[in-house]
Amino acid sequence: MSLYSFGKPIVSGLFKLFFRYKVIGEENVPKDGGVLLCSNHLSNFDPPMIGCACPRELSFMAKAELFKIPLLKQLITRLNAIPVKRGHSDRQAFKMTMKLLEEGKTMTIFPEGTRNKTDQLKKGLSGAGFFALRTNAHVVPCAIIGSYKLFKPIKVVFGEPIDFSELKSRKAKPAEATEIIMTHIQALIDQHKS
Template identity: 35%
Template sequence: MLYNIAKFLLKPIFNILYAVKVDGMDNLPLDNGYIVCGNHAKAVDPILIAINLPSKINFMGKSELFSNKIIGYILSKLGAFPVKRGQPDLKSIKTSLKLLQEKQNIGIFPEGTRNRTDELIAEPGIAMLAIKSRSPIVPITIQTNYKFFNRTTINIGNTIFLDEYFDKKLKNEDYINISLDIMKKIKK
């Protein structure tokens, strides 16, 4: 409920301030239970994605965002959940898999942090979650300079399916390489 109210209030404001245009809406899967995977340069990125997609996105957020009880409570009510960066976080993995099993959507920034460079980086989590949950990945790129009233384009790419890996035994290095391939597709 809070998610829909926040979306209703924030969408006109942010879409005017950032002159948002969305391309590729027809690339979204018809059924929920997908993983939104995007580039991440500024803190506003999850807001821009969430308010412009038709279905609710439960975003992973760095655990530090949840250390303030009030902000953590609001983020939780909006569907966000914490992830400990730089280390395997079993709780966030279980939360992600549970949400996907319930046909809810999750949002992940595979770089693991905001990346303001052209360097290609990715954590193994996106590939691991997509394969273990057998969920499709929706690649999203935000193209903007983040200045008010300058065009911001949200490009929704073709859905990525990783079914060729579903019944294979993979190592962490394999997940990293698959995640890097996903980021290459996002960068295109």
């Protein structure tokens, strides 16, 4: 049994106890094929929270600095994290993400590139659009709604996969695809916030 499979029910139980999280739309995550899961980013708790909510095992990008901490590096590597250098294009991270998506894995990314605790999303980085247009992965928008305050409910909402066939056929730019992704995430936030 992998560390991910072993740890998921434990972390899920803790999150249900302390954050009372609720999952909406998990049926929107395809059971097969590569999935690019694009979410807003409120907190460092987001990757494990989405991991608990999602029916599939996730990989995710983590800032390269975390991989310089010996024990943490071993832990997050075993939990499917790949390092990404922030602030400029990281070819190695791009190649690894493309490979995972082509292998039919589920990759979680936060298109804003940094944490944002407001209900209004910042402009997304074009990497999300690049993967949406250059792979055959299903692109699933995700919204985390709440504040990670003890015993205050949090929602994790998965939207329906976004159809990029029209953008692919006219060879749209990644920035345009990212904008569409961000619009879908924002719509989930607006629809489900209480």
